[in-house]
Amino acid sequence: MSSPIDEDAPTLATVAATSIGLLSDATGPEVGYPGLDGTGDVEDVLAALSRMAGDLQQTATQLTRYLDDEVAAGHLTRAPGSTDQNARTVAAAMHALTDVQENARTLARLLTTAETAMLALRPGG
Structure with a gap:
């Protein structure tokens, strides 16, 4: 690529x-x-997935900003009561992206907790 x-x-x-x-x-x-091939691999996968969850949170934030910019440019509207058919759709998408940000943050935290727990399985851990 x-x-x-x-x-x-x-x-x-x-x-x-x-x-x-x-x-x-x-x-x-x-x-x-x-x-x-062992618990070290599980640890590595958890670490990578935690990074991915953080990146997913950032992507959701950036998608929200993009939609904000599109609204500001007049290409979309999210104003309540707007006669524009896109208003409800944009508002729903922005709300969902906020939820994605929160859930990705939680996912990253949980994956880090699991990775940390796996450290106890290391020899001498």
Whole structure:
């Protein structure tokens, strides 16, 4: 793949979703956990997923800002009572993105907690 700046956001989101699907396959019991070879691997996966959750939070924040900018530019409206059909849709999307930000923050915290707990399984831990 080229530099991320050379790719459009939907393409990168598709790559990310595909990667998570492959990760799910690599950690699946039905095929003998092919991508895991010890608790250190679990720790590494948890650390990477925690970083991903932080990045997901940032992406949701940036998508919210984009929608704000589109509203400010007059391309979209979210004003309550607006006759514009997009108002409810934009408001719902912005509310959902706020929820994504909060949930991604929680996910990152929980993944870090799980990773920290895994440290106790290290020899001498």
